[in-house]
Amino acid sequence: MTSLFSLAGQTALVTGASRGLGQAIAVALAAAGANVICTSSTQEGSRDTVAKITAAGGNASGLAADLSNEAAVEQLAQQALALGPIGILVNCGGTIFRAPAHEFPMQEWHKVMAVNVDAAFLLSQRLGTEMIKRQQGKIINIASMLSYSGGITVPAYTASKHAIAGVTKALANEWAQHNIQVNAIAPGYFKTDNTAALQADTARNAAITARIPAARWGEPEDLAGAAVFLASGASNYVNGHILAVDGGWLAR
Known part of the structure; x- marks a missing residue:
């Protein structure tokens, strides 16, 4: 049964791997045997993640790209493919901007959409084309x-995460016939930089925690099992699915 979840011999590209959820996913995939290409927005950004993986006996390397820049994302795809076949893509890189909808700056809207949706689609397209040729692959998007739901003062982020769920299903519909599984993980409320403002808001923090049946916020490591499952042979007949890892939030 253990071999069902083994990623030995696979190479994974994980965006947003410098910290938080992306780092936890990269570490988990490496622990399952994958060679992990960790990406972040700067050359030094993934150094800590690569160090964690190699210290544990895994294999990892780092690449950099500004996910808001289409040309940079294109270059990232080419650099990754130059290292060899990519069997697993995890689109975890993301950004958020908070402002009331009636005051939301359009430049921030475009940046959030570029990072959270456009980059994920472009990487999926470029790496997916090669996966189609090999008739095998796993793509994991990070939903939310x-x-x-709609959230409060995060209209661009909300739109982007609705979109990423739709892109996940659309790609699954087209690529399942090529033995490519495209799924998404929807994290609940996790302790990351993106939720720092919510964690610091005593009233909101308490209200959120009260609604979570597990009675706690998630830790990045809580995504490890879901990520390995969706990246491994254990999920070969799972496609177009949005897997909530939320401590029961949606069930409440």
Whole structure:
């Protein structure tokens, strides 16, 4: 049964791997045997993640790209493919901007959409084309609880996470016939930089925690099992699915 979840011999590209959820996913994939290409917005950004993986006996390397820049994302795809076949793509890189909808700056809207949706689609397209040729591959997008609801003062982020859920299903519809599984993980409320403002808001923090049946916020490591499952042979007949890892939030 252990071999069902083994990623030995696979190479994974994980965006947003410098810290938080992306780092936890990269470490988990490496622990399962994958060679992990960790990406972040700067050359030094993934150094800590690569160090964690190699210290544990895994294999990892780092690449950099500004996910808001289409040309940079294109270059990232080419650099990754130059290292060899990529069997697993995890689109975890993301950004958020908070402002009331009536005051939301359009430049921030475009940046959030570029990072959270455009970059994920372009990387999926470029790496997916090669996966189609090999008739095998796994793509994991990072959705959100805001793939289901509207949120407050984060209209661009909400739109992007609804979109990433739709892109996940659209790609699964086209690529399942090529033995490519495209799924998404929808994290609940996790302790990351993106949720720092919510964690610091005593009233909101308490209200959120009260609604979570697990009675706690998630830790990045809580995504490890879901990521390995969706990246491994254990999920070969799972496609177009949005897997909520939320401590029961959606069930409440």
